[in-house]
Amino acid sequence: MFYELASPTFGCEEHDALNSVIQSGYFSMGEKVEEFEKLFALYHGKKYAVMVNSGSSANLIATAAFCYRKDKPLKQGDEVIVPAISWATTYHPLQQYGLKLKFVDVDPSTLNIDVKQLNAALSKDTRMIVGVSILGNPAPLDILQEFAIKHNLMFLEDNCESLDAELNGKKTGTFGDIGTFSFFFSHHISTMEGGMLITDDSELYQLALSLRNHGWTRGQPDNSSLYDKTDDAFLEAYRFILPGYNVRPTELAGIVGIEQLKKLPRFTEQRRKNLVVFNELFSSDPRFIIQTEHGKSSAFCFPMMIHPDAEICRSKLFSALKNADIGFRMITGGNFLRHDVIKHYQYSQVGDMRWADHAHDYGFFVGNHPFDLTEQLTKLKQVLAEL
Template sequence: MEDKENFFSEKKFIPVCVPWLPGNEKKYVLEALETNWISSQGKYIEKFEEGFSKFCGVKYGVACSNGFASLHLACLAFNLKKGDEVIVPSFTMAAPVHAVILTGAAPVLIDADPDTYCIDADKIEEKITKRTKAIIVVHIYGHPCAMDKIMDIAKKYKLKVIEDTAEAHGAEYKGKKCGSIGDIGCFSFYANKILTIGEGGMAITNNQSYYEKMRKLRNYAFEHPRFLHKEFGVNYRLTNIQAAIGHAQVENAEMLVEARKKIGEKYNELLKDVKGIKLPIEKPNCKNVYWMYGIVLTKEIKENREKIVEQLKDKGIDTRNFFIPMHRQPVFYEGKVENAPDCNEEFPIADALGKRGFYLPSSSNLTKDELEYICNELRIILQRILKK
């Protein structure tokens, strides 16, 4: 191990996240190349689907081109259409809201839970109308949503539930993998995800009808003969090369998940006594996998978040601001989308998170020295601000 005093004697940069490919990724990709199976057919697609769905504890997996595609396929499987409404969180990346809009349905926004940053389950029921057909929940930054309450509400009103689990590979709620609890679980395998294939996604389900429909729609809804179409399909196919990487990642899934979780736990240990920030939590009966280690500046920190982020950058530490809430998106509040969500309501928790939150480098293979350096520099910056 390098001497701590010399670890950053030269200018170094710690990215907010890098892919980790510790297994047979290269071997399987080369095999796909050497056998010429490089497009949307080949053995690795099925291996990836079967392996990942088994890891999640469900029967079926439909691999697709990205996480958004998995969400859109799930919405299409529910036959969402113009006039329908879908409950979604305001504090989220845009994908679930955009997926709903593409079906013609209207997203209905809900504020965030102040502790987990996930959708506030206590505020869902008041937004349900006769037009509500589904709920999309997002397991934000690796922490599970309050799935018992959400599923009870869904059952009461006969609603479908999509779990956006892009940020929560391997997270668990009462012993069940996130993504396996609702009707359909949707995943992204983008480069910063715990399991990654660069770009890619998967929708998982125990419902054979949903599985067959999503599988069909991802490939233009081809019928027999091949160029006959009875439904409107899309091209959301995944390549065998990407699936080869995915198969290798699934072989190490438990290790990859635990490595990311340990990074979060180490941050908790190193930052527990630092004033001026709120750390992520892990609620009882939940497994937080800390996809991104997000911190929120407390009200005693008067400095602008961007100034703090800039000071960390000067020390070679990369960060990312929290999501900008959906009700703050110009594409919606400027009326550029016909079925945009209502942006005139107040979502105080989502606003506070969007203004005061950011995440620290969260790669699964961060070293002890890197973690200690990040935390020490953050501590110094915050102490300097608090003394003003």
Template sequence: MTLNNESTRKLTGAIELLLESSSRINEAKPRRYWYPLSLASYGVEEIVEALDSLCSFRTTMWEKTLQFERQFASYQDCSDGVMVNSGSSADLLLCFLLTNPYHPLLSNGDEILIPVVTWPTQIWSAMMAGLKVRFVDVDPKTLNIDIDDLEKKITPATKAIFLVHLMGNPCDMDRIMAIAKAHNLLIIEDCCEALGAEWDGIKVGNFGVAASYSFFFSHHMTTMEGGMIACSNQEVAEQLKILRAHGWVRNVDPTNYDLNNYDIDSRYAFVNWGFNVRPTDVQASFGLHQLQKLPQFNQRRIELANKFFKFIDAELYLSRPKSSPKASPSWFALPLLVSLDAPFSRKEITNYLELKGVETRPIVAGNIAKHPVAKIFAEFNEDTYVGADIVHQQGFYLGLSPFHSDEDIVKLIDCIQGFLKRY
């Protein structure tokens, strides 16, 4: 912080006033949803820290980003964090790391296995990086990759698995690691919905080469937009930093690259291809404070989800994802499946909830092979996905925010009971 105590105190007072008046204005507006998908999780500390960056003219990637990266790595129990401007950019760099021309771990055209129910940028990233995506079905009971189908999809060309711990429910890492070992497959993990989740006491994201995280508004913590790649390998982190910023050596140790042997100005030295997906220090300002609040946020998410799931577990026609006893989920939202023998459809219950002021969403893209994009790419049409079709037709989710009250969950349960008692 470059702001002194006096200016911080005055700013804090002014921001509190602003937040108070904006919440009064918002409360006076008619609201479509009393139970929205997400609620703001940042406050005065994040705003003052961001203003500090603006007032000190340190807005682009600078010391706060470095500090946030170090603190995130420490939270994640790994050695390196590389912050980027979104979770999608984190997925993109993860995949380009694999086919990185400077030091490729895989070759163009190698097969990578990806579950067919996920956020689509996970898939686009692998395709754009030149890998051949083979889709794996999901298990509707967990929403995660169907491990029997995963085993079936392995061919001599398969070189990697790109996992996702959907909705914060960890995949069965014992089985997956055993399969990866047996077939010599690299693992990368999309943890964009699973920050803080653990498998057998180990945080997800620590099982493969590296892992991605998203800090979008509704996620476990937010930097407005933003993302991170975490890993425990300095060389990997260095390659990611080069890919993050133009293929430039600026944020890494230039002595690794024999720059003296080239007729170039070492301040502008390019050693690889790359993007510009750098974050700003304004985003990192949010990250520093949100990370401190993350353990309480996650604890509260779990408390609220458990309360809600206790009700769901006693219901006949609705179910929620099952977790292994070895898993400690870090719920991203409240995902539900309407049972196949229910006397009502997913559409009927979600329409009812929407009318009653409860915001709903499908389980991300559902079966991505059912989207218009599947017409463009052959890989979408190589198989059928029975589990993903169930999630696609029967699944939906409700929001989960640490700022929802216990009373909100009681009201939500009452609302759902109001629908179920018709049957």
């Protein structure tokens, strides 16, 4: 395809690393995963990191950890404020733990949660807020963090689409009590499949370790606060303390993560250069609403919405892109309230979802990559100019 949505980023370094694990014959989670966790935590200035097999699993383990902490854990029926646009697995763990979702519309300029509606979303049942930075563009995380502290809310930061973005000199993913990340093929770095959560909270870290690994005690730090250790080594080797999962990553994913993390600053630099080109081409086109950068975007992709006043048929636009061999797709998951799965949720919403609906019905995105896209973006401009 002339202009793909995503592209591979592995080079000889990743191939050599994978081969070294294959030659070792040891594939289960081990020292390479632990090394990647330490490097990832250091990159973000956080104390702890826990790698899992996907960003979706990172959100699941994070939600579960909030539900099992000792002091005022989340419980069934508690309310969580969420943006109307995100990926499905931002929401699914919340539903699976019996939480009620309060949906808030997005700001059309950034596609992130409209913080002007936070006070209207707050109720006596609100216990947590979820901040999502959409497609590389930092959400107003400082405002969300301040709101959470003021109202004694837990703050889960889903940063699966925005690795290496920054706000006020801080990396996104570091504002929440827990930050989550995804290393899927199309994301800023890839470990084939993989995810991570980071935190400075030792209890949440210990809970995440156990929940990742069957809910057992193996791998807990010596000073774990989750349980009292006995002198029975036979029992301690297979002792279960939480209803956990098996969402462990492999050594293959861990060692690839080490190599990809080394390349991340260069990848992000090129993505940002491509963002400059995209903005130069489309910022003055009144027919489209493009994402306004908030902080420093890591430019996952280039989302666009047809302006309400523009007389453009999206189906004809899509046909033109197909004919030009340009890939495109929905903006993240669109308005989540519009999906069939919502019938399984307990939820409410603040007002209408005007802009989430508009993104759902009139939005799309084209890809960004860690190499120069001037030719592809110029072609995109030409195709859309001819509509």
